[in-house]
Amino acid sequence: MKFVFRFAMAAALLVSSSVAVKADDIVETAVAAGKFKTLAAALTAADLIPALQGDGPFTVFAPTDEAFAKLPKETIAALLKAENKDQLTAILTFHVVPGKVMAKDVVKVSGAKSLNGQRIDVSVSDKGVMVDNAKVVATDIKCDNGVIHVIDSVILPADKNLAETAVAAGKFGTLVAAAKAAGLVDALAGDTELTVFAPTDEAFAKLPEGTIKSLLLPENKAKLAAILKYHVVAGRVYSEDAVAAKTANTLEGSPIEISVSDKGAMINQAKLIKTDIDASNGVIHVIDSVILPPAKTSSTKQQLRDAVAKGAELYNNGHHQACADLYRNTLTKLMSTTPGDSRMRHQMTSVLNSAGRETCSMQRAWTLRHGIDKMYASLESAN
Structure with missing residues (x-):
């Protein structure tokens, strides 16, 4: 989910709703207020009372x-049952952010991760300040281990895992099929x-x-599997953290580059078109x-050498179509292991496109062979 703290006018909107209370800890403050009985019961059922009475500081919505x-x-009633303790804990910790974030300071924050691990969506509109689908109705209730902001609805974290989230989105059919084929x-x-x-x-x-x-x-x-793992990074890395890091090691073992330009945010040569979609086990x-x-x-050089050796024999024996197919298949396979931002990948794409326009199998084979020779020469000069 896209998370933006846009509070340029939030302090002015909410300052009148600030509540002055005795600086007890968060739990004592909530109990004393008399309007958080269900929250207190839920915290008790989830065994979170000791945590919220700790040093903190915490910000509680x-x-x-x-x-x-x-x-x-x-x-x-179901959430308060012992067998649903994990689910209740996930919901309650989604309402807590590490640190003490006062209303006047929120404007300085670009994102916030809850103790649940997922991020909370915050926005400002003519409806007021919204935390996910809940409206903030009072702010800056100070406690000696943090601060409470009161909201008018319970907010719920994502409960689908990454695979389920991708399926539900309806636009990652090829990715899901590939993950199944790769056993991932x-x-x-x-x-x-x-x-x-x-x-x-559309990307595939x-x-x-x-x-x-x-x-x-x-x-x-x-x-x-190697290609798919190149799209995956360990841990939850939200967009602003990724941009700040500029690079990240993938599960495949090779790093990806993360950059921002007038074209937008880029992962290698791919453009980020939507960010921060939370799942129960990642983003x-x-x-x-x-x-x-x-x-x-x-x-790569070895594969090109092998293709030329086999292709030359086929061509010299009059099997022009078989030679062209061999060259084309070799380049197509190499396309799946060549970095997306390399000159080599661009060369392969150009050669395949040029050969595809040839109607004569003999000329098609020569076009592909000429391209392969240039690629091999480029690799030799790079050493």
Whole structure:
């Protein structure tokens, strides 16, 4: 979810609603107020009372009894049962942010992660200050281990994992199919927190014709897994942290570059088109192109050498179409292991496109061979 703290006028809007109370800890303050009985009962059931009586500091977005009353009665009753303690804890910690964030200071904050691990959405409009779908009705209730801001609804964290979130979005069909073929769905649905730079179906459609079909073959499972892992970073990395870091190590082992220019935020040569979509076990950032891990130069050279040797024999024996197919298949496979921002990938794309326009198999083979020779020369000069 996109999270923006835009409070340039929030302090003025809310200062009149500030409440002065005795500086007890957060729990004592909430109990003394007399309007957070359900919250106190929930904190007790989740064994969170000691934590919120700790040193902190904490910022709590506290739903009133009326806020909890908006939930179905059976929901509250179910959440208070011992077997649902983990779910209750996840909801309650979603209302708590580390640190003491006063209304006048919120304007300086670009993002906030809750103790749940997910981020809270905050916005300002003519409706007032909203925390996710809840309205802030009072602010700056000071406690000696933090501050309470009162909200009029219970806010709920994302409860779908990364795989379920991708399926529900409806625009990552190819990514989900690829994850299944590569045996990575369990990882995306597991407990380990991950950050996924997710290419849309349109992003996969940009790959050369036949690339996806080839990658989905069982014999290419390892190659497909490597490409998908190049889109995944360990932990929850939100957009502003990613931009600040400028680079991140992927599960594939190679780093990705993160930059901002007049084109927008970029991951290698892919554009970020949506950020900070929370899932129960991570976060998704949407990109408009598939990014590909760097190939080992020696491996690429070897594959080009092998293709030329086999292709020359086919060509000299009059098998021009078979030679052209061999060259084309070699370049298509290399496209899946060549970095998305390299000159080599651009050369391969140009050669494949040029050869595709040739109607004569002999000329098609020569076009591909000429391109392969230039690529090999580029790799040689780079050493």
